[in-house]
Amino acid sequence: MTAELQRPSLRRRLASLGRGTVAGTGLIVVLLLAALFAPWLSQGSPEAMDFSAVLVGPSSAHPLGTDNFGRDVLTRVLFGLRVSMAAAVGSVAVAMLAGVPLGLVAGYRRGWIDAVIMRPADVILSFPAIVLVIALAGAFGQNLGLMIVTIGFVYTPIVVRVMRGAALELDGALFVEGARARGASHLRVMLRHVLPNAIAPVLVQASALMGVAILMEAALSFIGLGVQPPTPSLGLMLSDGRSYMGQAPWLVVAPGVGIMLAVLGFNLLGDGIPRLLDPARRARA
Amino acid sequence: MTLLRVTGLRTEFRAGGAWHAAVDGIDFELRQGEILGLVGESGCGKSTVANSLMRLLPGTARIGGGTAQFGDDDLLALDEVRLRSLRGSAIGMIFQDPMTALDPVFRVGLQIEETLKQHLGLVPAAARQRAEELMRSVGIPAPAERLRAYPHQLSGGMRQRVALAIAICCNPRLLIADEPTTALDVTIQAQVLELIRTLLVAERGAGVLLITHDLGVVARVCDRVAVMYAGRIVETGAVTDVFGAPRHPYTRALLQAAPTGEVPRGQLPTIPGRVPVLAARPTGCSFRPRCAHAEAVCAVPGAADPIPLGPDREVACVRHAAL
Amino acid sequence: MRAVAHRLALLVPTLFGASLVVFVMLRLVPGDPAQVIMGLRATPEGLAVIRRDLGLDLPIHLQYVTWLGNLLSGDLGQDYRSNVAVTTLLAVRLPVTLQLTLMSLALAVAVAVPLGLRAAMRPGGFADRTASIVGLVGISIPDFWLGIMLILAFSLGLGLFPSSGYVPFSHSPVDNLRSFVLPSLTLTAGLAAVLVRVTRAAAAEVLARDFVRFLRAKGLNERAVIYVHVLRNAGMPIVTVIGLQFGYLLGGAVIVEQVFGLPGVGSLIVNAALERNYPVVQAGMLVVAILFIFVNLVTDMLYAVLNPRMGAGR
Numbered sequence: 001m002t003a004e005l006q007r008p009s010l011r012r013r014l015a016s017l018g019r020g021t022v023a024g025t026g027l028i029v030v031l032l033l034a035a036l037f038a039p040w041l042s043q044g045s046p047e048a049m050d051f052s053a054v055l056v057g058p059s060s061a062h063p064l065g066t067d068n069f070g071r072d073v074l075t076r077v078l079f080g081l082r083v084s085m086a087a088a089v090g091s092v093a094v095a096m097l098a099g100v101p102l103g104l105v106a107g108y109r110r111g112w113i114d115a116v117i118m119r120p121a122d123v124i125l126s127f128p129a130i131v132l133v134i135a136l137a138g139a140f141g142q143n144l145g146l147m148i149v150t151i152g153f154v155y156t157p158i159v160v161r162v163m164r165g166a167a168l169e170l171d172g173a174l175f176v177e178g179a180r181a182r183g184a185s186h187l188r189v190m191l192r193h194v195l196p197n198a199i200a201p202v203l204v205q206a207s208a209l210m211g212v213a214i215l216m217e218a219a220l221s222f223i224g225l226g227v228q229p230p231t232p233s234l235g236l237m238l239s240d241g242r243s244y245m246g247q248a249p250w251l252v253v254a255p256g257v258g259i260m261l262a263v264l265g266f267n268l269l270g271d272g273i274p275r276l277l278d279p280a281r282r283a284r285a
Numbered sequence: 286m287t288l289l290r291v292t293g294l295r296t297e298f299r300a301g302g303a304w305h306a307a308v309d310g311i312d313f314e315l316r317q318g319e320i321l322g323l324v325g326e327s328g329c330g331k332s333t334v335a336n337s338l339m340r341l342l343p344g345t346a347r348i349g350g351g352t353a354q355f356g357d358d359d360l361l362a363l364d365e366v367r368l369r370s371l372r373g374s375a376i377g378m379i380f381q382d383p384m385t386a387l388d389p390v391f392r393v394g395l396q397i398e399e400t401l402k403q404h405l406g407l408v409p410a411a412a413r414q415r416a417e418e419l420m421r422s423v424g425i426p427a428p429a430e431r432l433r434a435y436p437h438q439l440s441g442g443m444r445q446r447v448a449l450a451i452a453i454c455c456n457p458r459l460l461i462a463d464e465p466t467t468a469l470d471v472t473i474q475a476q477v478l479e480l481i482r483t484l485l486v487a488e489r490g491a492g493v494l495l496i497t498h499d500l501g502v503v504a505r506v507c508d509r510v511a512v513m514y515a516g517r518i519v520e521t522g523a524v525t526d527v528f529g530a531p532r533h534p535y536t537r538a539l540l541q542a543a544p545t546g547e548v549p550r551g552q553l554p555t556i557p558g559r560v561p562v563l564a565a566r567p568t569g570c571s572f573r574p575r576c577a578h579a580e581a582v583c584a585v586p587g588a589a590d591p592i593p594l595g596p597d598r599e600v601a602c603v604r605h606a607a608l
Numbered sequence: 609m610r611a612v613a614h615r616l617a618l619l620v621p622t623l624f625g626a627s628l629v630v631f632v633m634l635r636l637v638p639g640d641p642a643q644v645i646m647g648l649r650a651t652p653e654g655l656a657v658i659r660r661d662l663g664l665d666l667p668i669h670l671q672y673v674t675w676l677g678n679l680l681s682g683d684l685g686q687d688y689r690s691n692v693a694v695t696t697l698l699a700v701r702l703p704v705t706l707q708l709t710l711m712s713l714a715l716a717v718a719v720a721v722p723l724g725l726r727a728a729m730r731p732g733g734f735a736d737r738t739a740s741i742v743g744l745v746g747i748s749i750p751d752f753w754l755g756i757m758l759i760l761a762f763s764l765g766l767g768l769f770p771s772s773g774y775v776p777f778s779h780s781p782v783d784n785l786r787s788f789v790l791p792s793l794t795l796t797a798g799l800a801a802v803l804v805r806v807t808r809a810a811a812a813e814v815l816a817r818d819f820v821r822f823l824r825a826k827g828l829n830e831r832a833v834i835y836v837h838v839l840r841n842a843g844m845p846i847v848t849v850i851g852l853q854f855g856y857l858l859g860g861a862v863i864v865e866q867v868f869g870l871p872g873v874g875s876l877i878v879n880a881a882l883e884r885n886y887p888v889v890q891a892g893m894l895v896v897a898i899l900f901i902f903v904n905l906v907t908d909m910l911y912a913v914l915n916p917r918m919g920a921g922r
Contacts, residue, residue: 119621122622123622126897126900126904127626127893128896128900130859130860131859131862131896134862134877134881135893138882138889224882225878238752245760245764252753256750260748260750260753263747263748263749263750264745267748339825341821372825372826373827373828374827377826378825380818386818387822388837388841390841391837399828404827437916448822
């Protein structure tokens with residue numbers, strides 16, 4: 001009477017995820033859609049100025065109020081979200097593209113390759129990320145694309161470290177030895193066997209990094225080293241709004257909440273990834 | 286003189302939403318100056334008995350009923366403060382795995398001293414003195430130096446001796462030893478058991494509840510024995526009586542199955558079947574499915590109630606007379 | 609001790625590596641420093657003079673060596689604009705940043721560790737739920753926004769604390785502390801969130817171990833069990849995380865100093881970056897990196913002290 005090992009149904013697996021993860025994913029999806037459909041959901045242009053409605057509080061015409069140029073805050077928040085999302089996805093993509101191969105090779109091959117890859121990574125990691133980005137942004141000028149690459153570059157060592165650690169754990173694992181014994185090349189073993197099994201912690205880290213990247217972009221724009229006007233950015237809105245904080249507090253509340261929700265969403269998602277991957281793994285085993 | 290009298294102890298664990306009795310109404314008595322062995326297979330609930338007496342159960346367990354009379358106090362009903370004052374002073378306890386019993390980041394001397402300070406209020410200098418004496422009395426060579434050692438610097442046997450030193454540091458009247466030698470080498474086992482007997486019974490006239498699955502240990506050092514199966518006690522009596530003339534089918538089967546060191550012919554006898562899962566214990570006598578002598582009467586509730594056979598002798602089998 | 613010796617041995621190469629990164633990064637910058645200095649008054653001769661002054665006509669590796677040499681003898685260059693020695697600038701600003709980071713660290717530990725302990729002791733209880741919320745919100749909230757909200761509430765709203773500015777301790781201790789309350793609270797949030805999570809996880813793991821049961825079996829009072837034994841055992845991962853998070857603190861200080869107008873190393877770096885004032889940016893980055901490396905070293909040593917097994921080479 002051997003019990004049949006069945007892969008739990010998709011519904012079961014989703015149910016086991018917990019409210020937090022579902023909420024997080026939902027949040028991200030909503031924000032992503034909002035950002036994507038920004039032009040249709042809002043008044044169209046984030047730069048449209050209306051000097052007859054300067055510093056107006058939340059109302060039916062302007063659900064989140066207007067700023068000192070009469071621009072609709074809701075519109076600017078939605079467009080600013082686009083920038084935030086782009087920054088998040090872009091920079092983490094860069095970090096993963098660079099970091100995963102490097103970390104995989106370092107953890108799998110070890111020896112001098114490991115040292116050659118890890119020493120510079122360790123050195124870069126001895127700087128707080130934001131300091132590096134500030135220096136680089138200051139040097140290379142500020143446009144969104146460059147900023148994404150810069151943030152991605154600064155986060156690469158983190159991805160390298162996590163990937164390497166995960167690959168190291170599998171060192172000596174039977175299936176790796178088995179594959180090698182069957183004559184598989186190093187590349188094949190790395191890609192087919194080590195990578196899929198070691199990717200989980202990297203994905204968790206990636207999710208967390210997306211949240212941090214959003215904070216980073218916002219912080220940079222806030223201090224003036226990030227996106228430049230007229231491109232809307234949530235950080236820029238906060239920095240502009242500061243001057244009018246006393247009379248128009250809504251200017252500083254909405255963008256901040258937007259940032260927080262996006263980061264919160266990614267963090268909730270990241271917390272749930274281990275739960276998603278584990279039961280599936282267990283069923284497959 | 287009776288040191289500890291347990292009546293109707295019942296401890297329940299929560300599994301799958303319902304409460305199941307791991308220990309299902311047991312009675313026993315421990316006297317001053319004797320070593321009582323509580324023996325049974327893994328899963329019979331003997332460790333749970335120990336943890337219940339000291340009220341160190343995990344969050345998923347609760348005491349379902351019974352009393353444990355220790356002097357003027359019922360251990361199971363005592364308030365936390367009074368219980369804590371008894372633990373480590375009047376009642377000592379040692380556990381199975383010496384590897385994990387001591388705090389790895391503190392020196393062993395300190396761990397003895399803090400108990401002394403807690404219960405006896407000794408000043409550091411006096412505590413250190415006493416700790417050294419204790420270490421010597423449990424047979425640790427060069428005690429003054431060893432006081433400053435960390436647990437990972439000592440061998441398993443040494444660590445168990447330290448645990449013993451802690452357990453007896455305030456001259457307990459009762460020692461509960463939960464599988465104290467299971468994780469140790471055979472030669473060390475003998476030494477630790479001898480130590481328990483000397484230090485507690487011979488020198489202090491205390492009583493020891495020795496929990497083990499090893500019949501050899503019982504034979505070596507216990508005065509009386511209680512055999513447990515599936516949460517109940519099936520037979521009690523002096524070791525010589527119970528091992529010499531077992532009256533319960535389970536006790537008999539256990540003794541038969543124990544390797545005696547003679548050259549075996551053919552297979553070692555085993556008891557067919559397995560210990561029932563907590564939630565699926567049979568009615569009446571739990572041993573029924575595996576007993577060669579089971580009959581219809583064994584399924585009746587009450588079939589496994591203890592029947593006195595004489596002073597200090599009990600068996601829990603309704604058919605014992607016929608066997 | 610072996611691990612610490614290992615760390616110490618890596619210290620020098622790491623520091624060198626850091627200095628190299630700083631140097632290379634800013635030499636990679638497009639644009640001509642000489643041009644920046646002279647601005648609109650640039651003449652070819654003037655530019656040549658400045659270039660020679662700054663050693664820009666030397667091959668790049670010699671530039672690095674000269675720069676490093678200057679560094680080690682205490683000369684960090686001069687501010688492009690004001691010609692003030694960078695070391696002077698740093699000397700004035702470093703205490704501010706240090707005060708901010710240390711106060712935030714102290715506050716975060718004082719709040720997060722007891723909360724995390726209590727949360728581990730009673731899963732599902734009030735402390736546990738609070739810890740979960742703090743843990744999640746704290747890492748999601750942008751620190752500069754929190755600062756602005758705090759200013760809105762406590763400074764503009766209730767008028768309790770200044771919204772910006774710095775008063776040296778020597779002038780007025782009370783005003784000095786008042787000017788640091790809101791900035792410290794802002795910076796604490798993120799760190800406290802991480803610390804609560806780590807403390808709770810570490811404490812829960814320790815509480816499940818056998819020796820805790822043995823401590824209770826010997827009648828030790830609960831206070832001693834938690835605050836002496838569990839804390840000490842859980843202390844190791846906590847200390848490690850504090851070391852790692854110090855980088856976050858330093859980075860956060862950069863932003864928070866901007867929000868609250870505190871004249872620390874962080875705001876120095878930001879302003880210098882905006883002005884393309886390279887010697888200052890370089891020097892600031894170096895100081896920050898050295899601080900971070902140093903803190904990590906101290907953390908490692910602390911870990912070795914806390915964990916007696918280190919000596920055994922485990």
